[in-house]
Each structure stands twice: as structure tokens, then as C-alpha cells.
Amino acid sequence: MKRAAPAASEPDTRERILAAALTVFAERGFEAGTVRDITEAARVNTAAINYYFRSKDELIRQVFEAGLKPIIRARSGALEACIRQAAPALPKIAAVAEALVRPLVELGAGEYRDVMTILMQVRTGQLPLTKRIVEEQFGPVHERFVDLLQKLLPDLSRTEIALRYDCARGAVLQTLVHLAPAAALAVAETDRERADHEKTVRRLVRFVSAGLEAPPG
Amino acid sequence: MKRAAPAASEPDTRERILAAALTVFAERGFEAGTVRDITEAARVNTAAINYYFRSKDELIRQVFEAGLKPIIRARSGALEACIRQAAPALPKIAAVAEALVRPLVELGAGEYRDVMTILMQVRTGQLPLTKRIVEEQFGPVHERFVDLLQKLLPDLSRTEIALRYDCARGAVLQTLVHLAPAAALAVAETDRERADHEKTVRRLVRFVSAGLEAPPG
């Protein structure tokens, strides 16, 4: 036989581990977050992690890559939508800034807050494995952003554009981490929260746009 | 007797531990960086940490606070100098931005690179202890910056100013971490490096200034 349950109730043990691992890693970091922290949070036996994933490292890889994918897809999709919307002309800087900001704020304030926290941790480059994953996954999107910005700001060198793009990402991430950590328990977003996010997006877009199109030096 | 050596050769064991702890914590994080990592790097016995500091937690506190102080002093000094220089008028936004950017770049690219890395780690808030230290130490400086910006940008609400100030800090830190990690081994800065820092400062100031004085929404 291949599986105990065919498809209906895929034993959620594996999913519970993944979910628990995400929050544990976000709260304590990849190295400091222990296997037993995770199995206790998931109400699962200690050996389950080595049964479903080969090792803790493999669990880290899967949790991290799975968390990253929707973020990349959202940012990438927003960029394409913004280009499509402006076609055949080039999009405005503000639109590009919004394509960078909005997905991050909307995902990072909600379901993917833990992933954002982990992203911040990884940025400090403690684990080579995770740093490599980030570079691999985000590489293509970054390149497309910088390429587009280069067309919009032909007076700037590519290194200057890359620096400004980095600054923009740093500004958004910094704000995200400071954003209401209470969201973790909220099952549904209240109107108040949604309005806050909208305001945050507009403010960030304004800051980032201005920084991106600052005069060259 | 009070001390083995009066003052000339204060047993540098303690200093070696502090220095080694800083780089170990920067590379591996506060929790993942082990006592033995540090004692080996400092070529010191394992028990030395508990002899000179009471515990690992106390070592963390001392390393972190000692590393933070010069950064705060530099930023605080730069702000006061910029105010003094413009007096009796108010300083320009660009000058305030430079007071924020320059100390961070100059310290963070050199001797205090490890402290910057640790600052990034702490920002993700894994250890409550370190998060509290950061808030305590940086609180006053942040307030003075926001107060001054409020005067320079009277059309913006205080929360909006605070957000922009956060963005500015995030932008600078993000850039710092991406900055040449090779600096760790350089005993003396080359002219090339110093020129690079100067260019980085100017570019960051331009980005941050533009973001700070973006039109209100």
C-alpha cells in the first residue's frame, strides 16, 4: 500500500510540524529554536521530525523555502501587473515602489509575519544555508526591479540604482518588523487593521518613491 | 592585594574574551554562539568566562552595551554638531540625514561592523534582554531626531515622522550589512575604501533626505 489515507485526510502531522517550526524559528532563530520546541508546539513526538524530514537542516530548508515562495510570487506578480497596466508606456516610479511595498506589507502584516521575521534574521547571515537560499530565490526578482528602475532613471549608474533598491527594501522591512506583533493571534483582520495597512502602504510608497527618484550626485 | 598588575598590563584575558565574544556573537548569534566558541577564539580556558563575568548572559549584556555606546555617542554627537553648525537657524534636512548616516557608515564599515551585525540580529527580537537594551540605549537619541524633524517638517504628523525616521534607519542598516565583509581583516583602511565610504555616505544621504522630505499625503 502507498498511503494510509488516500488524499482526504493526509496525516496533518507533517503540516503541524511545518507550521510550528515556522513560528518557533521566527521567535528563537534557526539555531536556537530546538527540535523539541517544535515537536512540543506541534503536539507531536520528538522523533517525528526525523521521520518526516530527514534532519533538522532539511526541515529548516523546507520551512524557509515554502515560506519564501508566496512572497516572491506576490512581489513578482505585482511588478508584472504594474508593467502591464502602464503598457505600452513605462510605469511611474511610484507604481514600481508600490509593487515593492504593497505585497510586503500585506503579507508581512498577516499570515507571513513569521516569514518576514525569519527573513530579517537571515539577512544577518548566520547560517550560510539560509543566506544562499535567499539569494537564489530573490535574485531574479531583484534583477527585474533593478532593470526596470534603470530604464526609468537613465541618469543613474547601475550600482547607484542597486543601492537605492536595497535601501527601499531595508526601509520597508524595518517598518514591517516594528508593525503590530499582535497580528499573530488575529484570526480575521479588522477594518481598523486593514485601514492601517493601507495607510502604511501609502506612506511607505511615498518615502520609497522620493528616495528612488532623488536627483543624482 | 587588590590587583596582580597595578595598571600597566591589566590582564588582557578579560579584554580578549570581550573581543572574541563580539565576533562570535556577530557570526553565530547570541544563543547559537557558545561559550566554548568564545574561549577558543580568545585562547582562554573555558571557565574564564564564568570567572570574569558571572554568566554567559552577563557577558552578552556587557559586550552588547559596550559595543552600543560608541555608536550612540557618535550619532548623538553628530546631531548636536549639525544643530550647532546651523544655529541660530535650523539645520537642513540633508544635514540631519548626514548626522544619521555618516556615523553609522563610518563606524559600521570599520571597527564596529560586528556591532552592526548584532544590532540587525537584535532587531528581530529573539532575546528580550537585548531588545530591551537597544530600546533603552537608543530611545533618547531617537526622540531628539524625531523632535528636530518635527520642527523641520511641520506639515507631517508625528507618527508619520517616526515612520520616516524608521525607514531611514532601515535603509542605512540594510546597506551597511551588504557592505564589504572583507573589512574584517583590514588593519588599515585603504584610500580606495575611504573613498568608497564617502561615496556611500553621499548616496545614502541623498536617498534618506529625499524620503524624509517627501510631500505629505
Added chain:
DNA sequence: AGATGATTAAAACAATTGTTTTTATCAGGC
């Protein structure tokens, strides 16, 4: 020289780490 007190070194401590092994449990196929 002998005694004193600070420092260093070596060894051991219990606790916790990731992982493995070993033993149950539980579903479906013959």
C-alpha cells in the same frame, strides 16, 4: 623562604542538544 590572594588550567557536573533505536499502534490486502 613562606604565606596570601588573584588568576589559570583541568576535570567534572547536570541539562539539553539532534538523532537513532526499539517497541507499540493501527489501517487495509490476502
Added chain:
DNA sequence: GCCTGATAAAAACAATTGTTTTAATCATCT
């Protein structure tokens, strides 16, 4: 029924964690 293979639980593994203990060293003062 009984067997098979997947899952689950319990117990144990060696290795590593922060810390303590115990014994050596070393400089200084009397």
C-alpha cells in the same frame, strides 16, 4: 482471521551546552 507496511510513541544515544569544582600556577608582600 493474519499479515504488511506506514505511523506513532517511548526510550536511549553520544555530543554539546553552561556552569561548578578542584587543583595548579604565579606574582607580590612580610
